[in-house]
Amino acid sequence: MPSSAAGFLQMQCEAAARAEEHSCHSADAGAGASEADFRSYSFSQPFHLIVSYDWLILQGPAKPVFEGDPVVLHCRAWQDWPLTQVTFYRDGSALGPTGPSRDFSIAAVQEADSGNYHCSGVFRSPGSGSLETASAVAITVQELFPAPVLRATPSAELQEGSPVTLTCQTKLPLQRSAARLLFSFYKDGRMMRSKGLSAEFQLPTVSEAHSGSYWCEAATEDNQVWKQSPQLELRVQSPSSSAAPPTLNPPQPKSAAPDTAPTEPLESRPPLPTPSAVDPGFSPLAVPDPHLHHQMNTLLKHMQDVRALLGHLLMELRELSGRLKTGPAKSQAQ
Structure with a gap:
């Protein structure tokens, strides 16, 4: 996270459990502690702190960014002096018209929003009002979850009367394991079950009418990220159609006639x-x-x-x- 040399930086340690079970320490405070002293502590993921002496810096998110996350970029001047004609860029292209706002927001980022961001602005004081440009900051948007895959258990080839379970398989990253996904199931373009927490859809007794193309959809609760699975072809056969056809050429029985050839034509x-x-x-x-x-x-x-x-x-x-x-x-x- 970039920080200005003349600015004020505040760090906060957050934990999901009780406060007395977690603590943050500086390097000096932990230097004399033994290994046993840290067994009851839980440590956060580290982040990279950059101290800059530039007139202008771009401050971005300090934690990993995933699909659907809101992102706010802040173009900050030395000692927070006023700026005019602020412009934000991604990979060298302007993201909007020049204006007075120092912030640029993306409500729900996608993987296509990854790139190198920077900003520029004109100081109203001090100086002669020259244009200053901040150094680029790389932002990588990670995939929140892969496209789901629909599986049929025990098989996609079934006999009438058999049960089948359809499972919409995908996985959240460890950093977002607490998030919840909602699953929907479709057949031949028609919704069979709307958004639910269960990744399984059961058919206790199938018939030939259940044959068709199935797919599922996984989505976040705010519906900012949703992905569909490839189609799965389900085939249900009736017992009569699966029976073996009769033999067309059965073996002929041996004739009981004597081996003597007939004497007449x-x-x-x-x-x-x-x-x-x-x-x-x-x-x-x-x-x-x-x-x-x-x-x-x-x-x-x-x-x-x-x-x-x-x-x-x-x-x-x-x-x-x-x-x-x-x-x-x-x-x-x-």
Whole structure:
């Protein structure tokens, strides 16, 4: 924190707990204390003090600056002499018109406000009214919390009737761990839950209607800082849609026919019946269930194979019967 050599500096030690549990000491006061004496003390974070002999200095925040913080910059003259034509700059560019005010305020800073700031002004007395410029002061605006990430537990792929918990995950820095964030949840552009302290949103029993794109939003209580998560695709399937489809080509059973090849050409065999010729009442077109339709087609194919086998055996029997009849006739003639 810059300070003028001729000015007055006041330091204050602040603590969240009781005053008797905290204390501030100069270097001389703590020089003779033993290590055991400091076990009951809590110490603040140090800050850098700069004493300047310039005619003009820019005083900025002494503690770390985070997104959403208010920031006040003070352009201070030597011995607080009056100034005119005061201008504030960031990275060499003027932040506003020249005026009498020595303060420049930012209600809620963003990361884009980081940069090197300085001010300039004209002394009304003493001197000839020459323009003086303060040295630059670097201000870095830190991220208050990263953009949240939406997680689904146990998974983003669910069956109907399953429970799911959506968690909006982000984290505050240690210096702002006492701050509170509010969380909102959205689905397909529609708000499902408005701002609440809980980072979780539970769906006890999901259905296919819960499928869609989800995201969450984390925001400070004053809504100065808010960030959205990337979208998470939630898919819910019904038990029927997740069932395995039936096998299209089941293995064919081995035929019970003998290994002997037929002696007559294929054209002499009886024609194979068509499925509609077996029983008109069992037409596949009348069966609405695809699985039952497939089973009936397989049964009809087996019936065709049996008919072909019976036809083949019938012709074999006829041929054998003819041979038996001609055999005794030849023996009587001899």
